[in-house]
Amino acid sequence: MLAAGGVGNAQILLGSDDGGAATAVGNENDQVGRYLSEHPHIYNCARMVTRADLALPATPSDRNEYRAAIVPDDETVEALGGLDLSIEINEGKPNDKDSVETFLISRLAGGARVFDLNIRCAMPHKPSNRVERGEGRDPAGLPRVKATCVIDSDAFHAADQCLQRLGENLIRTEKGRVRINNDVLYREAVGGGHIMSTTRMGNDPRTSVTDRDCRVHNYRNLFIAGSSLFASTGYANPTLTIVALAARLGDKLAEASS
Amino acid sequence: MKLTRRDLFAAVGGIVLGGAIATTAGLSYRAYRKGLRTQVPKDIKPADEGGWVLSSNDRKEIVAVDQVAESKILAVRQEVDIPGGDYERFEAGSLQNCVTKCEQDESCKAFTYAGSRHPVPEKRRVCWLKGSSSDDPVHKAKHYVSGRRGTW
Numbered sequence: 001m002l003a004a005g006g007v008g009n010a011q012i013l014l015g016s017d018d019g020g021a022a023t024a025v026g027n028e029n030d031q032v033g034r035y036l037s038e039h040p041h042i043y044n045c046a047r048m049v050t051r052a053d054l055a056l057p058a059t060p061s062d063r064n065e066y067r068a069a070i071v072p073d074d075e076t077v078e079a080l081g082g083l084d085l086s087i088e089i090n091e092g093k094p095n096d097k098d099s100v101e102t103f104l105i106s107r108l109a110g111g112a113r114v115f116d117l118n119i120r121c122a123m124p125h126k127p128s129n130r131v132e133r134g135e136g137r138d139p140a141g142l143p144r145v146k147a148t149c150v151i152d153s154d155a156f157h158a159a160d161q162c163l164q165r166l167g168e169n170l171i172r173t174e175k176g177r178v179r180i181n182n183d184v185l186y187r188e189a190v191g192g193g194h195i196m197s198t199t200r201m202g203n204d205p206r207t208s209v210t211d212r213d214c215r216v217h218n219y220r221n222l223f224i225a226g227s228s229l230f231a232s233t234g235y236a237n238p239t240l241t242i243v244a245l246a247a248r249l250g251d252k253l254a255e256a257s258s
Numbered sequence: 259m260k261l262t263r264r265d266l267f268a269a270v271g272g273i274v275l276g277g278a279i280a281t282t283a284g285l286s287y288r289a290y291r292k293g294l295r296t297q298v299p300k301d302i303k304p305a306d307e308g309g310w311v312l313s314s315n316d317r318k319e320i321v322a323v324d325q326v327a328e329s330k331i332l333a334v335r336q337e338v339d340i341p342g343g344d345y346e347r348f349e350a351g352s353l354q355n356c357v358t359k360c361e362q363d364e365s366c367k368a369f370t371y372a373g374s375r376h377p378v379p380e381k382r383r384v385c386w387l388k389g390s391s392s393d394d395p396v397h398k399a400k401h402y403v404s405g406r407r408g409t410w
Contacts, residue, residue, distance in 0.1 A: 167311030
């Protein structure tokens with residue numbers, strides 16, 4: 001059982017050819033380390049002014065670390081190219097330096113609320129994003145790895161289009177307006193610190209490392225646990241999915257041993 | 259070389275056929291472009307007002323804030339810019355707000371306001387309050403409105 005994290009799982013497999021084996025374990029199809037993914041987070045990339053009576057999700061008062069978010073419906077996700085994302089809403093104060101915002105607020109009868117919006121986004125899988133063997137060894141004696149992870153335009157375009165749709169819906173329903181800050185959206189994305197998909201699961205050994213049971217293709221007795229299994233990344237934090245996959249794997253192993 | 263009647267017909271036929279192909283291609287391209295345009299809902303324009311996604315009605319209302327300014331103290335003139343002499347710059351949001359702020363401040367001898375269609379987004383609906391040392395006014399300055407305490 002290999003359970004060493006999003007980078008560690010791939011690193012250990014890639015280092016397994018040190019003994020002079022022709023290829024590293026599980027890497028017969030050059031798939032180990034590929035599809036390296038992150039969660040692009042884009043903070044304060046938009047602003048929203050709404051009518052005070054618009055029903056929006058609220059942050060529970062006793063859970064300060066949680067944030068309320070709105071998510072696109074299935075139809076919108078499909079229109080965005082199948083890329084999952086969420087729009088976190090943080091209530092703020094009116095910006096009196098933005099004359100359009102001031103105008104929009106003044107026009108909303110019954111009061112207005114303003115929000116700063118953060119996008120959390122899935123990242124499309126690209127084989128060129130990968131972890132590879134680097135030079136030398138790390139303090140644990142494992143071969144060092146180097147990573148290539150480029151967030152391409154699909155993610156930014158999906159975020160932009162989603163905000164545009166939100167703005168259009170608010171216009172149609174006369175519930176508010178949205179401002180998209182393209183400078184931030186396209187230039188200031190950061191990673192959420194979630195490293196995923198470096199030994200992703202799938203049916204085809206030519207495009208994946210493990211099968212649906214987390215077993216490395218063509219290895220009877222080698223299993224993987226962790227975010228490196230993810231066949232898609234979604235926008236949410238990965239821990240719950242990691243735990244669910246590990247519990248499922250545990251059940252299968254127990255079942256097999258009995 | 260002698261041209262026969264057949265050559266003549268072939269040449270004319272070629273021109274007609276080529277023209278028909280070019281026309282068909284042009285019409286098809288125009289229909290394609292029209293199709294692209296109609297994917298955008300009619301009333302909603304792409305974001306360009308500082309990034310705000312607005313309806314065309316919003317835009318009309320925003321531009322209207324440049325039009326109305328009532329003052330018994332200041333003489334207001336359209337398409338005039340008064341350079342220099344600034345002591346305060348702020349986002350007024352409307353011409354009337356700019357006028358009112360200048361009226362309420364004894365040291366404000368003049369003001370200049372940049373309209374909602376100013377080509378520089380950062381200057382739109384900005385108001386500059388001016389002391390006594392401003393330069394001569396520039397006339398026919400599109401997108402600007404200025405006012406002076408007293409007469410021009």
